[in-house]
Amino acid sequence: MTRFGIDAPTLLHLVAEEVPLAPGHQLVAAQALRSQALGLLFDAVRRGELSETEALRRHEVLTGIKVRLLGDRVSRRVAWHLAREHDLEIADAEPLAVTRLQADLFVSVDPAARARAEGIVPVGSVERLSTP
Template sequence: MTAYVIDASAAIELAEAGYVPAVGDSLLAPTLLRSEVLADLRREVASGARDERAALALIGAVDRLPVRLLGDRVLRKTAWRLAGELGWPDTLAAEYVALTVLHGDALVTDVSERYAGAPVALRTGADLLRS
């Protein structure tokens, strides 16, 4: 059984592909995932990179992904500590890393540079789609 922590970039990619986890695998994310997905898709619409109707449909597809959202005190405390240790100015990326440290086997992202120096295994959405 593998627990994958997904960030907004991965959630969008997996939702677009209609991803369903393999039996025994699970998807996890911090509670901020849905807000980041919404913000990312809004930016894409505003820049003309994505049609509004398609973005709204994709929000629904992300909502249907079987993701367990977590955001307890231990996660937040760990994110705070990791952000300090890694020299990051905020805790947004650190929440994904903290969740991976606490409960995940790998962090799935398509923006690996966001997690530079993080003490976790990184995978891409394409890696999950191939498995």
Template sequence: MTRYVIGPEVALRLARDEAVISAEHQIVAPTLLRSQLLSLLYQAVRRGDMSRKDADRALDYVRGLRIRLLGDRVLQSVAWKIADQLGWPDTLTAEYVALTQLQADAFITLDAELAQAVQGLVTTAPIEALA
């Protein structure tokens, strides 16, 4: 079983595509994924990019995924160190990288700059790896 860490943008893409995740894979994410995804969807509705009904459907899809959500002290400590090492202004993204180091085989991100920034810290994978 391959374990992948996904961020809110990946969760949103999976929901939009109504992707089917292979049973061979496990998805993990920091507990903050839920709040970040909710915020992204709220913002999209406010901008008029999607309807409330579509946002609710996306939330239901992600809630239906078997995502193991984690957020313990060790994760937070490692995230702090990563954010400091990379000079990031906050620890939010660092939690995803830390979780990848601690619990997963690879981090899936749609952000090419982020993938480049974490090269050497974690393995990254394309979203297609989940199929």
């Protein structure tokens, strides 16, 4: 089994592109993942990129995706240390902290997020999620 740390843009990508998760793989993320994803959907509606109906449909789909959410004191403390060490925002450090603590690889569709993760945690491609 491979455990993948993900961020909100990646969760939305999985929904929008209907990316299947290979059997045996597990997704892990920071507790704020679903709220962040909802915020990204709302922003897409405001920009006219998605209809409200489609955004709410995607939100329903993403709530059904099994993700182990972590938000304990240890993961927040690790996020704090990573943010200090690497000059990151806490929101950017949280997925990396969760990955460091509970996952094998960090996966993101966001090139900036992947770049931030390099040298902090192992980074993989989104395609790995579908590969056994």
